[in-house]
Each structure stands twice: as structure tokens, then as C-alpha cells.
Amino acid sequence: MEKLIRGLVRFRQVELPKRRAMFEQLGAGQDPDTLLLACADSRVVPHLTSSMEPGELFTVRTVGNLIAPAGADGVALGDVSEAAAVEYALLVLNVKDVVVYGHSKCGAMSAALSGKAMTEAPNLMEWLRVATPTMERVKRAELVDHSLPFVEQLSQVNVLQQLDHLRTYRPVAEREDAGELHLHGWWFDVTTGETHVYDSDRGGFVLLDETEAERILSNAVPAPHLTFTD
């Protein structure tokens, strides 16, 4: 906590004077064009690794970058706060892109894989049930990258599974079908600090470098669809 408190004071003394105008402008509102769903893991810092500034990235963070799917009535089959953020991002902020940002060494994926009962953490246990379809998918389906440890394959497949959960929300599905919204599956390697993007044509996650970035931007960003069957 001491580092956090001293960091806030240092930011106020050193960085804030340089960014005063930016913060004054942010007071007028926000206009992000992308919603990013990331894990709560402290090693995942999307604003740092994407060079984004405040106001540019609408971010939702959950344990395991999970989002419960919607039921028939459109209401989340689980915690509704993530779904509320999705609705706000689409219907109020009118974002054009949604990213599920998984990562390596994910504790939630390890916990889901271990299947160990944590009786002292009933909420965590309940939340990890959102990853159950991911577990089932990994067991029966073609995996994304066989060269990776199994838990990392799980975290990559989980990105695709959570994209499918997002598609159960009517505003997401309707806007994607209309070409007004693009969904992306990305995966951050905490050991290298690099981001990999899912490409359905190549059937896996590809390192996002200058070449890949140009390819994505010139192709109007195709939405990732699963290459394996349910």
C-alpha cells in the first residue's frame, strides 16, 4: 500500500502538471471506440501495453476475463455488472469494437483446470462456473496451439468462449450481424509483454507486430469465429 500511496503523490507532483489540459478535457466526457474485457490479474495492464491514454479504452476487468452469457430474456445468467458495462459501452458510448483480452499464467484458468473445491471462496467457485463451457470445449475440440502448456491452451480457448458469451447479448449479436460491431479475441503473454490476436483463417493466435497490425487494419478486422465444432 505504501508504494501505491507514494505513487499517487508522485503522479500528482510530477505527471499531473504535464497532463493538466488532458484531464480538464476528460471532464467534458469520454469517447472510447473500444470495449476491452480483461482479467483482473495485476500483471495485465492494457493501457500500459497498448499505449492508450485515459478516455480511450473502456475497460471491464473480471476474474478470468469471463462474462456470463445471457438468458432467453437477455439478462445475464450470473453477475449482471459485466453485462451492464457491455450494454453501456454499446448503447451509450456506441463503441465499434469489443476485445476479449485473455492472458498467459492466468490463475482463474489454473483454478478451473484443477477443479479443486475452495469452500472458503463460494463466490469465486460460482464465478468460475462461467468457464465450464471452456473446459468442455478444450476437452472435446481441436486446441488452439498444441505447443503451449495445456493451461495456456485453455486460456486461449477461453477467449473464444467468452466471445461466444458476448454474442448471446442481443445488442452485440445484432450489431455484429449488421457489420456495425467487430469482436476480437486477443491474448497477452505476461512473460514477454506481447499481445497475440486470434485469426480464424490461420486457426490460432498470431503475434501482433507491425506486419500483423497492418494486415488487420487493411482487412477491416474480420470477426473471429471458432474453427472447431460444438
Ligand SMILES: [Zn+2]
Ligand atoms: Zn487471469
